[in-house]
Amino acid sequence: MRFDVITLFPELFPPFQTVGVTRRAFDSGQAELALWPLRDFADDAYRRVDDRAYGGGPGMVMLVQPLERALIAVRAAQAAAEAAPTPVILFSPTGARLSQPRVEALAASPGAVLVCGRYEGIDQRFIDRHVDEELSLGDFVLSGGELPALALMDAVLRLLPGVLNDEASHRQDSFSDGLLDCPHYSRPDVLGDAPEDRVPPVLLSGHHAEIARWRRERQLALTAHRRPDLIEAARASGRLSAADEACLRSLRLYS
């Protein structure tokens, strides 16, 4: 898969290709990252890519034309590599919230062109002409789209085969089956005198079915407590078993 990133700050990206599990996606050739420094597509001596907003007000707006020239260069590079043109994603607080199902769909796709905004944002005409999807990381405002681009690529690349140490591990992560993850424990089994300092005995029992049941119950309890909306969504999509429903009923009994 291929990501083309249009950005004012390309220097934020190289470490992402050389550290951690995502490095494997690049080393194995499963993923390719091309950086398109927006100032290279300015057309004046000052390499200007922003200007004041029509109508006044504080802050600068990213200009359409350097962005369009960058996108033309991306398309030319994709054509030269005989790669399919990929959809254009713009990061914006006004976009749809990025979700695990969207990440999974992207992991099964040929990639995307990621446009990183800065300043007050991007001239709306570039969005109207070229952007296929606007994505937000959440209800807060960052100073640029570079961290969202890195977050999206990290979430996508860790799903590619061979990138995580254990293929199964992302399937027990939060959201992969619509619920939050269960708590995890490691050595030592006893940390202190308080009851919560002890690893739950079932995890030391070696009884796989009991451990699986305990984990599922903890997932259901945590999700019901923190994200009841996810329980409703899992129920609506038929992902809760009769045993899950019984567990949820017992939780309500004792809460």
Ligand SMILES: C[S@@+](CC[C@H](N)C(=O)[O-])C[C@H]1O[C@@H](n2cnc3c(N)ncnc32)[C@H](O)[C@@H]1O
């Ligand atoms: C300072 S922000 C602009 C915020 C914009 N004026 C607004 O209020 O919606 C600059 C850039 O950071 C990126 N950005 C900021 N917050 C974001 C978020 N929550 N999700 C995705 N991108 C974000 C976008 O690319 C945005 O164009």
